[in-house]
Amino acid sequence: EIVLTQSPGTLSLSPGERATLSCRASQSVSSSYLAWYQQKPGQAPRLLIYGASSRATGIPDRFSGSGSGTDFTLTISRLEPEDFAVYYCQQYGSSPKTFGQGTKLEIK
Amino acid sequence: QVQLVQSGAEVKKPGASVKVSCKVSGYTLTELSMHWVRQAPGKGLEWMGGFDPEDGETIYAQKFQGRVTMTEDTSTDTAYMELSSLRSEDTAVYYCATGPVVPAAPIDYWGQGTLVTVSS
Numbered sequence: 001e002i003v004l005t006q007s008p009g010t011l012s013l014s015p016g017e018r019a020t021l022s023c024r025a026s027q028s029v030s031s032s033y034l035a036w037y038q039q040k041p042g043q044a045p046r047l048l049i050y051g052a053s054s055r056a057t058g059i060p061d062r063f064s065g066s067g068s069g070t071d072f073t074l075t076i077s078r079l080e081p082e083d084f085a086v087y088y089c090q091q092y093g094s095s096p097k098t099f100g101q102g103t104k105l106e107i108k
Numbered sequence: 109q110v111q112l113v114q115s116g117a118e119v120k121k122p123g124a125s126v127k128v129s130c131k132v133s134g135y136t137l138t139e140l141s142m143h144w145v146r147q148a149p150g151k152g153l154e155w156m157g158g159f160d161p162e163d164g165e166t167i168y169a170q171k172f173q174g175r176v177t178m179t180e181d182t183s184t185d186t187a188y189m190e191l192s193s194l195r196s197e198d199t200a201v202y203y204c205a206t207g208p209v210v211p212a213a214p215i216d217y218w219g220q221g222t223l224v225t226v227s228s
Contacts, residue, residue: 001170035214037153044203044218045153056216088153093212095160096169097143099153 002027002091004100012108019076021103023089028069033093036065036074039102040085048087049074081107110134112204112219119225125192128222130204132185140206143215144178144189148200156189156202162211194226 003026013019023034032052037045047056049065052072062077076083084107089100115129132140143158157168157178166178177190187204201221207213 031212033212033214039153044205044221046218047214047216050214050216056214090153090155090215092207092214095167097155097158099145099155102152 001096002029002094002098004089004091004098006087006089006100006103008103009101010104010106012106013079014108015079015081017079019074019079019083019105021074021076021087021105023067023072023074023100025070025072025091029072029091030093032068033091034065034067034072035090035092036063037088037090038083038085039088045088076105079105110140110206110217112206112217114202114204114219114222117223117225119227120194122195122226122228124194124226125190126194126224127188127190128202128204128224130187130189130219132187132206137180137182137185137187139209141209141213142178142180142187143205143207144176145203145205145215145218146200147203147221148197151200154200158205159209160211161209161213191224194224196226198224199226200224 005024007022034052036049039045053065086102111133113131141159144156160167179188204219205215206217207215
């Protein structure tokens with residue numbers, strides 16, 4: 001089983017700032033089958049990034065993903081008020097399709 | 109556009125079983141890979157299992173093997189997840205979620221979630 005570790009656990013930033021979220025895998029994620037999701041309170045998760053760096057349909061270009069192997073990053077270039085939420089990474093290249101524990105992005 | 113509508117909240121006693129349904133519209137079940145993900149109160153997301161197009165079968169996370177059964181009724185485009193021998197730690201929101209029916213595809217559509225509460 002691939003274990004995903006996200007850091008930091010909580011990130012406190014202000015609107016307009018840049019956010020960098022990390023996801024580290026216990027073993028290489030095959031073919032960069034790594035996704036990022038955003039979840040707001042009381043809502044289902046929303047797919048942001050798949051294939052480590054491809055934006056899902058309708059996702060603003062301030063969201064970008066990078067990385068390969070065991071180290072992946074989600075970057076939000078300029079935070080908007082609606083971006084404050086919890087973010088999860090997930091690897092879907094092998095079963096079980098594990099999630100990271102999440103990073104909470106909160107308003108400073 | 110895929111739409112997933114789940115059944116309503118459930119309250120169960122320890123040791124009982126629960127069966128959650130997920131009605132698909134916009135696509136047919138045969139065009140999708142169905143997964144189930146749960147989230148305990150205040151906790152993260154946990155993949156329970158789902159259809160693997162590469163193997164052509166449903167794969168269950170080891171943690172749930174023997175207790176979970178995921179089925180599909182293609183005549184009504186409805187998926188089901190049944191979890192047995194419930195305990196308090198199974199209290200969670202259960203989501204059905206889908207991806208394309210190709211190997212190694214991300215989950216891109218989610219149901220609204222079904223809260224299952226296990227309490228004596």
